[in-house]
Every structure is written in C-alpha cells, then in structure tokens.
Amino acid sequence: MRVCVITTVHSPSDIRISKELDTLVKAGYDVVYIAQKGKFDNDKVTFWPITVYHDRIKRLIKGSREAFGKALEANADIYHFHDPELIGLGKKLKRHGKKVVYDIHEEYPSVILSKNWIPKILRPVIARLADTYERRAVEKMDGIVVVVPEQLERFSEKKQVAIIPNYPDTIFLESMRTKRDEERVKFVYSGSIDVDRSIKEMIDAFLMLHAKYNIELDLLGPIHDEELRRYITERQKDTDALFYKGVLPYSEAIEVVSDCDVGLMVVHRGRSKEISSPLKMYEYLSLGLPIIASDFKKWHEVLDEKPCALFVDPDSAEDIAEKMEILIKDEKLRSQMRDNAIEISRKYTWKSVEDRLLKLYRSL
Known part of the structure; x- marks a missing residue:
C-alpha cells in the first residue's frame, strides 16, 4: 500500500514527521514524501522535493499547487498532510476520491492569537475564521492525528482519530x-x-x-x-x-x-x-x-x-x-x-x- 506524506511548512528532516515516516516504512508501507528541498537522509522513503518559498503567501499558493501536482502523480492509497495551509489541498484530494489524513500539530486558532506578524487587533477575528474553517474541513477528512486529547474538544465526534504525543526516540x-x-x-x-x-x-x-x-x-x-x-x-x-x-x-x-x-x-x-x-x-x-x-x-x-x-x-x-x-x-x-x-x-x-x-x- 502506498502512502503520500505532505508538508510545505516543515523542513524535510522535521523530527515528528521523520518518526512517522520510519514507523510507516517499518510496517511495510511504500512511502512517498513531498516536502521542501533540503537534507533528507532516509533512503527507504521516496523523497520528492518542492520549491522553498520564504514568503508565506507564495508558499500558500505556489507551494500548495506544486505539492498537489506531485501528490496526484504519487497515486497513493492514503494521503497524510501536516500543515493547516494544506487544508485546501486535502479537500481537493478528497474530491478526487482519495483517503486523506490531517495531522494537526497544534491548536492553530490559539497559536494565531500569539503571532506577532499579525496585527493584534486582527488576531481574534482571524483566529475565529481559522477555527471555523478548520473544523469544517476536518469533517471532510477520513482521519486526523492530534498530539494531545484536548485538541479534540474543538471537533465533533470523529471515530478515525490517532492521539500521538511528541514522545522521542x-x-x-x-x-x-x-x-x-x-x-x-x-x-x-x-x-x-x-x-x-x-x-x-x-x-x-x-x-x-x-x-x-x-x-x-x-x-x-x-x-x-x-x-x-x-x-x-x-x-x-x-x-x-x-x-x-x-x-x-x-x-x-x-x-x-x-x-x-x-x-x-x-x-x-x-x-x-x-x-x-x-x-x-x-x-x-x-x-x-x-x-x-x-x-x-x-x-x-x-x-x-x-x-x-x-x-x-x-x-x-x-x-x-x-x-x-x-x-x-x-x-x-x-x-x-x-x-x-x-x-x-x-x-x-x-x-x-x-x-x-x-x-x-x-x-x-
């Protein structure tokens, strides 16, 4: 069975993603990994690098588009993405009849409230919009991964859930x-x-x-x-x-x-x-x-x-x-x-x- 793991935000050597990749490979999955260009040493994973965009808007638009093209090319049985800015990509994959998993590393609406690059007066509004957008998107996904049980409080009951804390090797x-x-x-x-x-x-x-x-x-x-x-x-x-x-x-x-x-x-x-x-x-x-x-x-x-x-x-x-x-x-x-x-x-x-x-x- 082929799995396609996707991130446009994290480095290719991100520790949490790397541990998940190792777990999938050990279990016998054929794994394609789409991530930014950079050092990646796991020769048991097929690594498809994409362009590094330092500008957030370019990464959101161009990076997501590039990742989506490669994701379709991978023709995987399960797609597993790691960034909230890839929710649109996940929804597109669902429209193509794919099984999609969303890995939610943090409670992102709360994170937005502490982002200094967002004007303080706008943060509550943006956080509420992000909360609504993410909750509706999760309803469309086949499964989600979270780090702690408290993250599930924002979502309606969803049977296909994995709670995987950030435990180390x-x-x-x-x-x-x-x-x-x-x-x-x-x-x-x-x-x-x-x-x-x-x-x-x-x-x-x-x-x-x-x-x-x-x-x-x-x-x-x-x-x-x-x-x-x-x-x-x-x-x-x-x-x-x-x-x-x-x-x-x-x-x-x-x-x-x-x-x-x-x-x-x-x-x-x-x-x-x-x-x-x-x-x-x-x-x-x-x-x-x-x-x-x-x-x-x-x-x-x-x-x-x-x-x-x-x-x-x-x-x-x-x-x-x-x-x-x-x-x-x-x-x-x-x-x-x-x-x-x-x-x-x-x-x-x-x-x-x-x-x-x-x-x-x-x-x-």
Missing part, C-alpha cells in the same frame, strides 16, 4: 546521555526562539545571576523575530557566557543539550502552549536534565510524578532567576532531579505510541 537519546563534572553550570533552551517563548525573560534572569556564579546559557533553534535577534545580540555584549548556537542538525543539537545541566522550558501563557506535549520536555528528561518550566497544569501531570522540575511564572524574569539560583547552588538537588528525570523518561517513548498511527491507517 529514547534509544538514541540514551546513547547521547552524559554526566557532566564541570564546575560551570550550563543552562540550555532548545526550540523555536520567539517572543512568545519567554526568551527575553530567560536571558534577563540569566544576566541577573551571571556576575555571581560560573554559569552559561546556550540557545538553540531558529529565530523568527528580527527584533528578538537584535536583542540577543545586544545581550551577548553584556556577558561572555551567553551563546546562540543557531539551527543545528538534530543529532548535533542533542549533543549540545546533553552537555548541559538544566533544561529551560519556559513559554508564555496561551491555550495552545498550556495543553501542549513539547518534544523538548521528553528530550530533557531522557537526557537526564532537571527542568525549569512554565507553571502549566498539563506539564505538572508529567513532571510531578517524581520531582524533576521547578515551575515558574513565565512572565517573571525574577522568578526564573530565583529557580535558576536554587539549582546553581544545590548540586545534590540537581543530581536527584537528574535521576528522577531519567526514571520518568522510560514511560515516554515513541515506540509506545507509534502503533496508534498504524491502527488509524488500518481503519481506513
């Missing part, structure tokens, strides 16, 4: 796990670097402490806001211990994270984030990093099982600094939290949830 992460013995305490944030990620608050908290302690802060990931990029550059002038590592291949990024002592997972409030199942949480746990996290109920459900995290007000640099200082000063606490993190991580593996995707496909 723990075998790889365990192989990268190290135990540091350096005196310098290293903090790390890995992920999208945007103003809604409390980046400024984390940096400000770090700068409150760096003159008193031998510490370091590493930032990894794409910067989506030029003003924020300038802010980071300016703050780097205030210290020789704040490093922006850029966008790295996954294995290299994990290597940097594994060489740190504490993982930062602080993001501003917003429903999409408060119900999220962030990959970095499970990566930090599997690598044995104590975590400083936003005080979200959903995250407590995982991190309170065995104490491995300190929770903060994501809008307060002072609170973040206070929790950072606790971990800087208490090496024994860090060690205990490390052991707890590793123990918890054993529950949250991609292997434990990947069959949910195959069950969905079998149901179609």
